[in-house]
Amino acid sequence: AQSVTQPDIHITVSEGASLELRCNYSYGATPYLFWYVQSPGQGLQLLLKYFSGDTLVQGIKGFEAEFKRSQSSFNLRKPSVHWSDAAEYFCAVGPRSGAGSYQLTFGKGTKLSVIP
Amino acid sequence: GAGVSQSPSNKVTEKGKDVELRCDPISGHTALYWYRQSLGQGLEFLIYFQGNSAPDKSGLPSDRFSAERTGGSVSTLTIQRTQQEDSAVYLCASSSIAGGSTDTQYFGPGTRLTVL
Numbered sequence: 094a095q096s097v098t099q100p101d102i103h104i105t106v107s108e109g110a111s112l113e114l115r116c117n118y119s120y121g122a123t124p125y126l127f128w129y130v131q132s133p134g135q136g137l138q139l140l141l142k143y144f145s146g147d148t149l150v151q152g153i154k155g156f157e158a159e160f161k162r163s164q165s166s167f168n169l170r171k172p173s174v175h176w177s178d179a180a181e182y183f184c185a186v187g188p189r190s191g192a193g194s195y196q197l198t199f200g201k202g203t204k205l206s207v208i209p
Numbered sequence: 210g211a212g213v214s215q216s217p218s219n220k221v222t223e224k225g226k227d228v229e230l231r232c233d234p235i236s237g238h239t240a241l242y243w244y245r246q247s248l249g250q251g252l253e254f255l256i257y258f259q260g261n262s263a264p265d266k267s268g269l270p271s272d273r274f275s276a277e278r279t280g281g282s283v284s285t286l287t288i289q290r291t292q293q294e295d296s297a298v299y300l301c302a303s304s305s306i307a308g309g310s311t312d313t314q315y316f317g318p319g320t321r322l323t324v325l
Contacts, residue, residue, distance in 0.1 A: 196257070
């Protein structure tokens, strides 16, 4: 069965510091990959997605993620964190085709705190 | 509307009562999804609607859960005889195309359900 692991439940960084959030997946074939962000009281917002092609994907708000097939990873990065980035981040995978291809599998999330 | 809306934002109920949660998708979106987000857990897929097709109910955790979508737009998730383990945030999402993994899902802010 497919699964998504976000090993860090909670990360705290100082404003201006770099950030890397880890995501590993277990899947039968290379899935589609997503990162979502959830601010308090808000719904999830898509940051970026990987379907194919360049393994370094640029997203909104200055985020990027790198797909590494050999490591089954899709880590999210940002070179300089802003206080407004404090939120919860979810990695998700989805099948490329077939029945139920709309069903995304989400990790449990990583909560990011930013120290001013 | 500008985004997916959900009501109520918060619902507190007593064990054994029935509750109805409402979702208004983005106008024109044909695909609609319900997810459940329990404390410390990722999002759990519940049900998927696509146009006039029969919904995919494979994620509903028990027969106490049901959902309908009227006129291809508004959806209602009903939980009968609520239990304390039903306490969670219920998220609705919609997407514009055929509901495959490549479609960006736009999420509402969620309904926080607390069963006492």
